[in-house]
Amino acid sequence: MRIHLQVRPILAALRSHRTAVALLVLEIALTMAVLGNLVFIVYGTIQRSHVPTGVVESDIGLIQSIGVIGESNPGTVAGNLATLRSAPGVADSAYGGLPLWWSNRKSLFLDPSLQHPAAQAYEFQGSQHLSTTLGMHVVRGRNFSDGDLPDVMDVFMKKTTAPLPALLTQALAQRLYPGGGALGRILYDGRYAFRVIGIVDHLRGEITGRADDDEALLVEYRVGAQDMGGGYLVRSRPGQLPQALKAAAAALQKANPGHVENKVLTMAELRENYFRSDLAAGRMLVAIMLILLVVTALGVSGLASFWVQQRRRQIGMRRALGATRRDILLYFQAENFLIVSGGVLLGVAFAYGLNLFLMHRFELAHLPVHYLVAGAIALWLLGQLAVLGPALRAAAVPPVVATRSV
């Protein structure tokens, strides 16, 4: 007997269990809706945690150092940077902002009247050598040269009115000047004016998953005899970061005993901290997902067991009338397939409904269709696995049952 011949008797049999079938279909549909969206969320988080920031992450370390006013502090920023640079294994160093740690998000304007913001961008500021320490990759225009850097005090006190030279990312240049020709243009953030001297490929301030993560602007100023606390960045020679960062922090502490080094972190540690919470939440979601699958499988299996027991006599009769064990097995598997298919169809609607709600409340992206296909296949397999035990028990019912009463 072939499966398609069994479909009509199966449907007829299911009609007399309408309530139970409806419950099972509903359960599978909800499972599918939750499963599809959860996998999508968790996979998105994992993918996001691997997006590069655009700096040479494997070689960059951060020393957050805060000066104590009134302490005998011989250090100056320029002196500190020189100290860091002379530590063994250190290739370059700078004072300033670092992706995933500190950058300002500002509105940018194309004209000084500041009427209509043209973009929101991450603004990285720092000392000379910031772009080389970060390992910026200039694709058009040029990098900073010592000659064009303004003095830090002139910048902070707003004594200088000349636009500050700045690097833009490609993404930001594209957003501000879709027609091209960003080089040499002037833009404003409400406090300073900037002149675009070069375009870098990537620099992400944060990794939120939004398209504008990569829209950033980088400004350098010249520091000298000031005593400034904040982020001291170290770029090591390739592969030497752990030793170089340790040596640099020790050298800085020795030169500047009055400084408090709150944090000494590699970029890898910074990234791990940045994503730790999201990944922990992701693990929780995976756990909920697995338990959900187990519960659904148990439900399917429990109901199938009940049906098998209820139909022992019918099964015996069919066997006595010539049905093989295989026919009985196939019958229950086909029945399960039909029920799960009903659940999957309803589940597509539920999944999209849940997705719409999550998009509205939590800025989730649109659920791609292949997640639903994968969810459907997973549920079909799960259903077949869950029904296998009861179906095998059904197939083992001997024909003689038909002749016994009860």
Next chain:
Amino acid sequence: MFGYYFDLAWRSLKRTPILTGLMVLAIGLGIGASMTMLTVLHVMDADPLPGRSAHLFRPYLDPVPLRGNWGLGPDPSINLTWPDAMALLHARKGRYQAAMAGTSLVVTPAQDGVRPFTADGRTTTRDFFAMFGLQFIEGAAWSAAQDDDAAAVVVVARSFAQRLFGTAQVVGQVVSMGGHEFRVIGVVEDWAPRPMFYVDASAKRYAGADAFFMPLSTGVSLNLGTNGNQSGWADYNNLRSPTVTWLQFWVELDTPAAVADYRRFLHDYAASQKAAGRFQRPASTARLYGLMGWLGVQHIVPGDVSMQAGLALVFFGVCLLNVVALLLAKYLRRSGEVSVRRALGARRRNIFVQFSIESALIGLLGGAVGLAVAELGLWSVRQRPDDYAHLARMDLPMLATALVASVIASVVAGVLPAWRAASMTPAMQLKSQ
């Protein structure tokens, strides 16, 4: 009667251990997952100052110009400007009122061998202690005169005193913070309400605590700055500017009449500022929030927590559907027993009650499993790096909620199966036997 049904239920459950186990497990997992996330929400939404919170209010004013560039930063109007905070403070319309801001300072211990470290504290005005109910171990708050004179005095928390001096008896000692010397005039018990309702939006509300307190005027005149949001639309770096918001403000109002009076006062103040041309927005934007209401508008529960709570509830729904299906199978299977009881005179209602008690018993067992699952879930939440994670513990009300919710849910899940079982026609069933 109840005892008899209970006995019947217990026998019935023992007869089908696997099916019963499945249902108990389904309820347990559903209750466990939901209670884990609801407990997290419960601790995040908790009342930080039970008994006091109903009398604490947060005035809101909106001095922000109609046009401005705020980027993606917080709304500048969630904090107050110096002139507005001082006007509210000096009006003395409440029983107590205080302006405040967070600050981080490098502390240089006088003892040798203790390295400088940064500590978080608060610059505020003297009513802070009485209004929020901080307990002094030694000394007292600064005086109104010291508030006016920007006195170099500090009140420290017990643990901070211990860390600096190795003892809590430190009144009269001098502490060097941020490059300035402060005389200790009081020591308070460590105090960290959860959530820290009075802080700026950028603070860690579930992990932070104030190590020290000093007069706001001192912080401003020494330019100690704030570690919270400081937003301005002109004259950015001047903390006394009417165009820079950075201060929080709380007032204690003990009667409904005082609250109504304060609302009127706040409205009139905003109207007078609008008339003077300083505020561009209508006076109706001025508001007075209660403590819990303020936490509500601040959206302190992160999106991922409420999303997980929602998912846990959907998950619970799936588990319940499962239980309905299994109960249906279980009860309908007992058509013979039901028919005999009906034939011997039991009414439909009796059958329904009997099965409902059986459902409730399953719920009770499921609730017990659920508590174990929830404990496991909360343990995993506590391993998270978020600032609220360490608070995720089950308290007695949540424990009771779990059990009651479990029993109610399974009785509800059992309504349809029990009704179907009760409405079977006994004659048909008896005949077929």
